[in-house]
Amino acid sequence: MQLDHNKYLKRCLDLALRGASGTHPNPMVGAVIVSETGEIIGEGFHEVYGGAHAEVNAVKNAKSDVKNSTIYVSLEPCAHHGKTPPCTDLIIKHKFKRLVYASHDPNSLVSGKGIAKILSHRIEVIGPEDLDPEIVAEANYLNRAFFKILNRESWITVKIAINENGEMITVPKQITNSNSQKDVHLIRASHQAVLTGSGTLIEDDPQLNVRFSAEELGLAQIKQPYRMVLTSNPKINLGDFKISQGEPRARLITNPHNTLDLSPNCQGQGLKLKAIISELRQEGISKIMVEAGPRLSSSFLDSGLVDELIVYQNTNNRELIKKMGLKLSPILIDGKLIPGKANERDDLRLCYKLTN
Numbered sequence: 001m002q003l004d005h006n007k008y009l010k011r012c013l014d015l016a017l018r019g020a021s022g023t024h025p026n027p028m029v030g031a032v033i034v035s036e037t038g039e040i041i042g043e044g045f046h047e048v049y050g051g052a053h054a055e056v057n058a059v060k061n062a063k064s065d066v067k068n069s070t071i072y073v074s075l076e077p078c079a080h081h082g083k084t085p086p087c088t089d090l091i092i093k094h095k096f097k098r099l100v101y102a103s104h105d106p107n108s109l110v111s112g113k114g115i116a117k118i119l120s121h122r123i124e125v126i127g128p129e130d131l132d133p134e135i136v137a138e139a140n141y142l143n144r145a146f147f148k149i150l151n152r153e154s155w156i157t158v159k160i161a162i163n164e165n166g167e168m169i170t171v172p173k174q175i176t177n178s179n180s181q182k183d184v185h186l187i188r189a190s191h192q193a194v195l196t197g198s199g200t201l202i203e204d205d206p207q208l209n210v211r212f213s214a215e216e217l218g219l220a221q222i223k224q225p226y227r228m229v230l231t232s233n234p235k236i237n238l239g240d241f242k243i244s245q246g247e248p249r250a251r252l253i254t255n256p257h258n259t260l261d262l263s264p265n266c267q268g269q270g271l272k273l274k275a276i277i278s279e280l281r282q283e284g285i286s287k288i289m290v291e292a293g294p295r296l297s298s299s300f301l302d303s304g305l306v307d308e309l310i311v312y313q314n315t316n317n318r319e320l321i322k323k324m325g326l327k328l329s330p331i332l333i334d335g336k337l338i339p340g341k342a343n344e345r346d347d348l349r350l351c352y353k354l355t356n
């Protein structure tokens with residue numbers, strides 16, 4: 001029987017997304033075990049950093065013998081002894097007939113290493129080169145932050161919301177559509193830290209945490225992001241604001257000499273933001289969402305540090321984006337626009353990829 005690779009890999013990607021909160025800096029990975037007759041007999045995903053890999057969970061959850069079945073994985077199975085034993089050994093041990101995987105794992109501990117071993121055990125391997133480029137692009141897109149962070153860099157997402165006049169709205173409570181709020185909370189949950197400025201802190205008193213349940217967001221669990229306020233104002237006391245409530249404790253980031261100038265045209269400010277991001281990276285914080293007012297958001301955009309800009313717009317009028325004067329290019333995968341999840345009614349969510 002000819003198996004529909006796209007169908008099972010799509011399922012892998014859906015499963016992988018359930019691990020969007022708490023797996024970082026590991027990738028999101030899903031695995032599906034399919035019998036010779038095309039029945040799904042096991043499913044699993046990487047649920048938490050340091051925990052079992054997707055393949056291990058799929059084998060553990062299998063409802064019948066996996067021998068001679070096909071294992072679909074969204075990412076090349078690992079070949080190293082890390083926090084868990086190599087998944088390639090598991091595939092060999094259980095005598096799978098075939099492995100189908102959608103993305104190469106550029107991690108030098110993994111890349112290509114396990115595939116040769118699997119082939120030497122006469123297990124058929126179908127990799128990205130043999131698959132539909134669209135599903136491969138989707139799998140690569142899912143782990144875009146992981147791929148960048150492997151190169152000792154950070155991933156930065158800036159989120160803004162604009163009203164029908166193209167003016168920026170700083171907090172999601174001002175967006176009428178509750179789907180946008182849910183979306184924002186999902187994005188917070190999938191980042192390690194949410195960063196804002198003191199302007200937003202004072203004006204909006206935001207909490208910047210995730211207040212939807214894991215179930216509501218379609219996640220296995222929620223890891224609350226670190227919350228950080230960037231300011232040059234030494235008088236700010238976080239205890240005066242809602243952000244001081246809850247865990248993990250919010251933190252103030254100031255320049256030691258209080259010379260942090262975040263105005264968009266301030267010369268050299270990009271460097272200061274770079275220094276802050278690189279310090280956070282050294283602490284292991286490498287996936288950061290900026291949810292701030294126009295000044296800090298613009299500073300980040302000017303700094304060249306931003307990987308993705310997400311704009312929520314409560315009208316379907318793309319002209320407004322142009323009015324904002326932003327020089328942006330939409331996310332393109334193999335020439336196709338990936339607009340992100342469209343919201344119900346009149347809210348529009350636009351994702352712009354700003355780095356390669």
Ligand code: AOF
Nearest residue numbers: 029046053054077078082083084087107
């Ligand atoms: C897989 N399946 O589900 C995941 C993989 O520290 P460890 O042992 O968890 O290994 C982490 C590395 O393993 C990670 O950097 C990536 O290269 C790979 N992740 N591989 O076969 C999975 N999460």
Ligand code: ZN
Nearest residue numbers: 053078086087
């Ligand atoms: Zn593994």
